[in-house]
Amino acid sequence: MSNKPQGKPTKTAIRFTREADFPAWYQEVIKEADMAENSGVRGCMVIKPWGFGIWENLQRRLDQRIKETGHQNCYFPLFIPLELIEKEAAHVEGFAKEMAVVTHHRLVAKDGKLVPDGKLDSPLVVRPTSETMIGESFAKWIRSYRDLPVLINQWANVVRWEMRPRLFLRTSEFLWQEGHTAHADEQEARAETATMLEEYRALAEDWLAVPVIAGEKSASERFPGAVETHTIEAMMQDGKALQSGTSHYLGQNFAHAADIKFQDKDGGESFCHTTSWGVSTRMIGAIIMTHGDDDGLRVPPTIAPHQIVILPIARDEEAAARVLPAADELAAKLNNTVAFGNVVRAHVDKREVNAGEKRWSWIKKGAPIIVELGPRDLDQGTVMVTHRTDIGGKAPQQMDDFVTNIREQLESIQATLFQQAKAYRDARVRTDIQDFEAFKAYFKTDDVNTSGFVRAYWDESAESEASLKELAVTIRCLPYDQPTAPGVCVITGNPATKHAIFAKAY
Template identity: 55%
Template sequence: MGKKQRTAITPTRAEDFPEWYQQVIKAADMAENSPVRGCMIIKPYGFALWENMQGVFDGMIKDHDVENVYFPLLIPLSFMSREADHVEGFAKECAVVTHHRLEASDDGLVPAGKLEEPYVIRPTSEMIIGDAMARWIQSYRDLPMKLNQWCNVMRWEMRTRLFLRTSEFLWQEGHNAFETAEEAQEDSLKMLEAYRVFVEDYLALPVITGEKTEDERFPGADATYTIEAMMQDGKALQAGTSHNLGQNFSKSIGIKFQGREGDEEFAHTTSWGISTRLIGGMIMTHGDDDGMIMPPRVAPHQVIIIPIVRDGQDASTINTYIDDFVAKLKAVGIRVKVDNREERTPNKMWDAIKKGAPIRVEIGGREVDDGVLTYIRRDIGKDSKTTCSVADFVSDVQGVLESIHDDMFNRAKTFRDENIKDVDSLIDITDYFSHDANIGFVRVDTSIMDLPGFEKALKSHSLTTRCMPFANDGKKVLIGKAY
């Protein structure tokens, strides 16, 4: 038996995928659990990634004429009661504020000053944003109205996992209102396409676009559209959703306007959102047994430079060489960091690997003397080790980063496509998922959902319907396990 290869992360993906995921986050120094039950602390490296993601997508939605706003964290309980289906879908996850001050007692501080009306800490903002829209929209001339907010939300989760499922998380939520049903339907699909472009072109996550089945639909929506990704363990991750809310919310909240013929009409609304769970999706799609592999277009640092100073060497010459190199990289728009910590060089190299910087550059006295540098692609590893001149690297680095993105995307897409199996019957589904070696999704005619015992069969194997893919004209449904 051969010697087991050393990995930076233990356990490996094959040994224990859920624990591997947690250890990657720890090794990459991205986040940690907080003293608040079910909530996480996003550390600087993880938050820098989120800021880059936010910056990209914020620009994309502004190209769709969406304007940013901010609404209160606290929502009056009476607002939540206006849409019965909506509140029923979130009721078990709502955190509620009932008092407005603390008082000292023999047992310590206790809540006091009971509120006349409790407040719900926002699980989502359809109701409070809709209340404002009802005031702001008076005429068809006020439409369309397209609003977005970047904020935190709270849904009291029982089983939490960093980034994937926490009681508090960060997201963007878009809320649009339109004059006609056709405009709302077009918008819900347009924003879903924006999500697809964002996650595929920037996060290198291949996704399947489709419509959610009725039982997976957003509470109170006429239709929910989704982008679904497949993780390395074969489970699905709902990466983003866009909802056509019809007139359900506008009627319950009172978003109405004077139409073109003078009649009073209710607006047609949509909502759409993505969250920090996308970071979890990137880890589980791209990470390996040595840690994170960052998609180049959103990586906090696209290039990490590690100075190699031998004992007795003059570091100033190497540092001057690196400073000049860094200036050239920044001039062509590269996010670069020099690891100047007082730490052993091998430890710096392993840190760069675990954090997943797309390109690691090593520069020592030999490179300075020869006017070159050595670089390694994180996604390939030591087999990609290349020595070239500074000028060549600066001119080629954008192309190398593009190749890394394309290779990451294609690897993930190949894995996904190889793990989608077409089946014909309910027995085929249960047989497939009865074998632990079988992962991924099955694809089957939507008519199967009408069969007696369908829901029971899925539940017995912890399966859910993921979506009815647009690529199959809604005639097929994908089924699999999910996060």
């Protein structure tokens, strides 16, 4: 694994190593970094301050970009009438979806128990996504070409009942943003789809330091009803893919279903072309599994709730009287500087906890920079600095230099995280697998130290894609950067013109 101490096994801060038990390591990092926990409701999580702070910093950036690209935020209802779901479900027979269904609007006491009462005439569904509700509004709002484009977004909770929930990755309730747009023509709607996928790529790579492969989904992996689904795919440290954001060109399909039409410049009536796109709290799972190491989380400085944690070291009250104000002063100086376009976030940890435990708690949480400050440091005008990307490299810095160079240090940590993740990912994308036997052998091993993606020619047939099922492998995307020469499909040996990314996935 990347970032793992080489050589003989060493004791790590996380009880399970990535190599020994990746899923257990993942759960343990979340627990030790105090990011989230399961609640009393199956599949619904409690997101704690460190986890939610990361989400807020992701949100702030993405929301700013959503607005800068011309979108406005709205809010649509949590509940969807059953009739609307039926209208969209073109082929109702065979339809079965995991959704929370509200059937009553009251609780009453009966024999010392509370029971549902006030049965609704027609059940309501807790939104799993809002195409249907927003489509209803679009149909009302849009009359003429002058009303177009309509470019809106909402930040919301959605519910998709999960039988096998996992914190952040698969929860019955999750948080996300969903963008929905309506356009006069196909070209503009396709451009919108591409713009937002590029925003997601930039969010992942430039803000979260998570390298991704951008591309188009195969037909079978499309969002139901979409003409095209575009995706960014990240590689976790167990070699599996995590779909990290999607952008759909919906053609006129949803416009037909919801009757979203407009009078065009010539007085004729046309149906709109619509798009939708979303990123969710699942992205936090991607951050953990991309950047975490066997000592816990490592948070990219761009989104760390505290970028710098200052630990005052004082054995007695006399020392504390010197050190605590100095720590506050240092934090104030740091918080007066700017990095990544925002004010720097430094925090003084004054908890009554012993120094070693305190330092390790922040290593496990992945604070980018930890600063220890004791009386001797004050005498010497220095601070003892640990970068989370090099926890063995604790070293003194002149305090003034530390403040002056804080932006460079944070940027350097950010760059290191991206470079490490990219080197890891690039090394695990196999481009040398040419036939189905080698392909099967590769995906059968399931070795956390070698598994990853295969990039190879694919003949774009549904039949060849179906034969991946028994391997639990999927086509993640047809990446945008494609070879110019034709080749041979890695599954069938048939002629093929395009590369696909094959992987096991979350």
